[in-house]
Amino acid sequence: MFSTTPVGVKKKHFLTTLTVMHHFQMLKLGAKCYSRAISLTNNMSSYWHSLGVNLFYQAREEDDSETASAFASRASAVSRLLSK
Numbered sequence: 001m002f003s004t005t006p007v008g009v010k011k012k013h014f015l016t017t018l019t020v021m022h023h024f025q026m027l028k029l030g031a032k033c034y035s036r037a038i039s040l041t042n043n044m045s046s047y048w049h050s051l052g053v054n055l056f057y058q059a060r061e062e063d064d065s066e067t068a069s070a071f072a073s074r075a076s077a078v079s080r081l082l083s084k
Contacts, residue, residue, distance in 0.1 A: 027058045052078035 034051040041047065052075045059071035 024058065024061045027054055027061065030054050031058065048078055048081060 031051060031054045034047050034054060038044070038047045038051065055071050055075035055078065059068045059075060062068035062071060
């Protein structure tokens with residue numbers, strides 16, 4: 001029988017413990033996942049598109065203008081790769 005509760009964790013405790021991620025943290029995690037998916041699936045264009053959109057949203061969320069422009073340039077580089 002399979003259980004959704006991790007080994008060594010009481011079910012009651014598991015249901016009441018939540019991990020909270022902020023929007024920017026979720027975007028960073030998404031970028032890592034898209035990058036990994038691209039490396040595993042022989043460069044599917046849909047993953048490249050999603051990575052570019054993710055980087056665009058990271059640029060919009062970033063407070064530091066230097067970091068935001070770095071995200072924006074990465075997003076435009078992905079866009080250029082897709083247009084070829």
